[in-house]
Amino acid sequence: MESTTKPRPKHLGRKIRRMREILGVKQDTVADELGVSQQTISRIESTEEVDTATLEKIAGVLGVEPEAIRNFDEETVVYNIQHNHDGSNKGASNVGAEVQNYHCTFNPIDKWVEAIEENKRLYEELLKSEREKVALLEKVLEGRK
Numbered sequence: 001m002e003s004t005t006k007p008r009p010k011h012l013g014r015k016i017r018r019m020r021e022i023l024g025v026k027q028d029t030v031a032d033e034l035g036v037s038q039q040t041i042s043r044i045e046s047t048e049e050v051d052t053a054t055l056e057k058i059a060g061v062l063g064v065e066p067e068a069i070r071n072f073d074e075e076t077v078v079y080n081i082q083h084n085h086d087g088s089n090k091g092a093s094n095v096g097a098e099v100q101n102y103h104c105t106f107n108p109i110d111k112w113v114e115a116i117e118e119n120k121r122l123y124e125e126l127l128k129s130e131r132e133k134v135a136l137l138e139k140v141l142e143g144r145k
Contacts, residue, residue, distance in 0.1 A: 015072040016058055017045040022077070023062055033061040 020030065027041045034041075034057055044050055044058070052066070059066040 010070075011048050012050045012055065012070065013045045013047040015069050016050065016055070018074060019064065019069050019072055020045075020058075020062060023064075025062060030058060030061050034058070 020027070027038045027045075031038045031041045044054060050058075055066050055069060059069055062069075
């Protein structure tokens with residue numbers, strides 16, 4: 001027995017909203033770029049279907065391809081973040097996998113102390129140079145008297 005029900009279309013407006021939110025773009029920004037009101041963008045994001053021309057314009061403002069919005073799946077994004085994010089599988093076995101070390105190989109406090117010492121050394125050299133200039137100027141002034 002075949003099903004005669006048609007699959008419900010994906011809510012394209014919601015996909016636009018989620019893509020915009022993930023990219024950190026405000027409705028006002030999209031509206032300004034398209035020359036429409038913020039309320040118009042809000043209405044577009046609340047509709048199930050969006051015409052191709054509008055979708056292409058919004059995708060251009062967001063800096064993505066229209067297909068990226070059409071094919072956007074939040075579950076896939078969450079899955080990718082969970083499985084591809086550095087350190088997300090800390091307890092997983094590394095058998096057969098390349099182990100990458102992203103940890104610091106130096107102590108940041110040591111580097112900070114080294115930078116302070118270098119600044120102190122440079123300051124002392126600058127101070128020495130200035131004292132030499134003052135001494136030279138005093139000599140020149142004594143010669144004029």
